[in-house]
Amino acid sequence: MGKIREFFSGVVSEMRKVSWPKRKELTKYTVVVLSTVIFMALYFVVIDLGISELFRWFLSI
Incomplete structure (x- = not known):
C-alpha cells in the first residue's frame, strides 16, 4: 500500500511541474491540429479517388 501512495505522490509532484x-495557445494549437487533419483527409480522399479511377480505366481496356 505504501508503494501505491508513493507512486501517486510522485505523480502529483510531477503534475505540479507541468507548464x-x-x-x-490551446485555441491556436487546436485550430492547427484540426486544419491539418482536415487537409490530410481531403488529400487522401483525392488520392484514393485518383487511384480508383486509374484502376477502373486500366481494367476497362
Whole structure:
C-alpha cells in the first residue's frame, strides 16, 4: 500500500511541474491540429479517388 501512495505522490509532484498552455495557445494549437487533419483527409480522399479511377480505366481496356 505504501508503494501505491508513493507512486501517486510522485505523480502529483510531477503534475505540479507541468507548464499548461494558456487558453489562447490551446485555441491556436487546436485550430492547427484540426486544419491539418482536415487537409490530410481531403488529400487522401483525392488520392484514393485518383487511384480508383486509374484502376477502373486500366481494367476497362
